[in-house]
Amino acid sequence: MHAHTAGTEDAGTVIRAAGLRLTDPRAAVLDALRDHPHASADQVLAEVAPKLQHPSVQSVYNALNDFVAAGLARRIEPAGHPQLFELRVGDNHHHLVCTTCGSVRDVDCVVGEAPCLTPSDPRGFLIDEAEVTFWGTCAACAAGVA
Amino acid sequence: MHAHTAGTEDAGTVIRAAGLRLTDPRAAVLDALRDHPHASADQVLAEVAPKLQHPSVQSVYNALNDFVAAGLARRIEPAGHPQLFELRVGDNHHHLVCTTCGSVRDVDCVVGEAPCLTPSDPRGFLIDEAEVTFWGTCAACAAGVA
DNA sequence: TTAGTTGCAAAGGCTTTGCACGCGC
DNA sequence: GCGCGTGCAAAGCCTTTGCAACTAA
Numbered sequence: 001m002h003a004h005t006a007g008t009e010d011a012g013t014v015i016r017a018a019g020l021r022l023t024d025p026r027a028a029v030l031d032a033l034r035d036h037p038h039a040s041a042d043q044v045l046a047e048v049a050p051k052l053q054h055p056s057v058q059s060v061y062n063a064l065n066d067f068v069a070a071g072l073a074r075r076i077e078p079a080g081h082p083q084l085f086e087l088r089v090g091d092n093h094h095h096l097v098c099t100t101c102g103s104v105r106d107v108d109c110v111v112g113e114a115p116c117l118t119p120s121d122p123r124g125f126l127i128d129e130a131e132v133t134f135w136g137t138c139a140a141c142a143a144g145v146a
Numbered sequence: 147m148h149a150h151t152a153g154t155e156d157a158g159t160v161i162r163a164a165g166l167r168l169t170d171p172r173a174a175v176l177d178a179l180r181d182h183p184h185a186s187a188d189q190v191l192a193e194v195a196p197k198l199q200h201p202s203v204q205s206v207y208n209a210l211n212d213f214v215a216a217g218l219a220r221r222i223e224p225a226g227h228p229q230l231f232e233l234r235v236g237d238n239h240h241h242l243v244c245t246t247c248g249s250v251r252d253v254d255c256v257v258g259e260a261p262c263l264t265p266s267d268p269r270g271f272l273i274d275e276a277e278v279t280f281w282g283t284c285a286a287c288a289a290g291v292a
Numbered sequence: 293t294t295a296g297t298t299g300c301a302a303a304g305g306c307t308t309t310g311c312a313c314g315c316g317c
Numbered sequence: 318g319c320g321c322g323t324g325c326a327a328a329g330c331c332t333t334t335g336c337a338a339c340t341a342a
Contacts, residue, residue: 139270
């Protein structure tokens with residue numbers, strides 16, 4: 001019954017299970033990521049601000065980077081936009097990125113397994129992972145809502 | 147006999163054909179990109195420095211951005227590394243990026259046409275293009291040459 | 293107790309912007 | 318001649334780093 005995306009269990013449990021110390025900022029950041037599946041550091045900060053005494057930008061970055069290092073979160077870096085973080089890890093899904101507003105949506109991999117995972121010629125590289133990004137315009141921006 | 151990647155014709159011809167004015171910095175930047183297929187702004191600057199009187203960082207950025215806007219070049223933004231520019235455009239090839247040193251190599255698309263070009267569910271997005279990036283360690287870095 | 297974390301402050305890398313002069317067309 | 322492009326300078330955004338005090342375990 002365990003969720004692979006660490007989405008249902010208690011934040012504290014998840015954090016500790018990842019081998020990290022449980023602190024208020026970390027718990028708040030994890031909750032923020034659950035509420036905002038593709039949040040930037042700024043958005044996370046805004047989200048945790050009301051819950052903490054003195055939210056600091058660096059603590060947010062620390063928590064986010066620690067999560068990524070611990071395998072709890074995944075870092076997305078849409079070209080031209082600040083980096084985003086998401087909790088879904090290891091399930092081979094891809095992203096739709098709006099070139100106008102930078103919003104991101106998940107798309108499950110076209111093929112079930114790993115479609116483009118094997119380049120025609122690795123050129124000597126040891127491939128760790130393949131990332132597929134679809135660039136386009138989201139419904140809102142297309143509608144002129146900017 | 148015309149090259150689609152603007153790789154063989156005179157730099158001036160290519161630049162003007164793109165609707166841009168021909169200037170020394172632009173010609174030098176285009177040549178630099180030809181010599182270094184995946185160059186950063188810094189690398190381009192270093193490359194054009196000897197050829198120009200007073201190479202300025204901004205002129206390089208201007209030229210590069212103009213090229214991208216004119217469809218002459220393509221911008222690559224490997225997460226965590228400065229952006230790179232390449233002249234190959236519109237031929238649906240992808241990239242191998244070294245997570246250690248940031249070096250980039252081209253890989254032709256696995257399938258001839260457009261493999262992952264169609265997401266399972268566009269979520270209302272108007273897709274412009276699909277980008278596939280293979281993250282890994284290049285031969286040099288793997289060998290410990292750092 | 294003791295190492296890992298926070299918060300504050302400041303720096304850092306990369307890229308863009310503003311404006312006067314000069315050059316391409 | 319007109320307008321775009323250059324060069325110089327400075328600012329901007331996002332992210333990281335350094336260090337003392339604190340707290341989770």
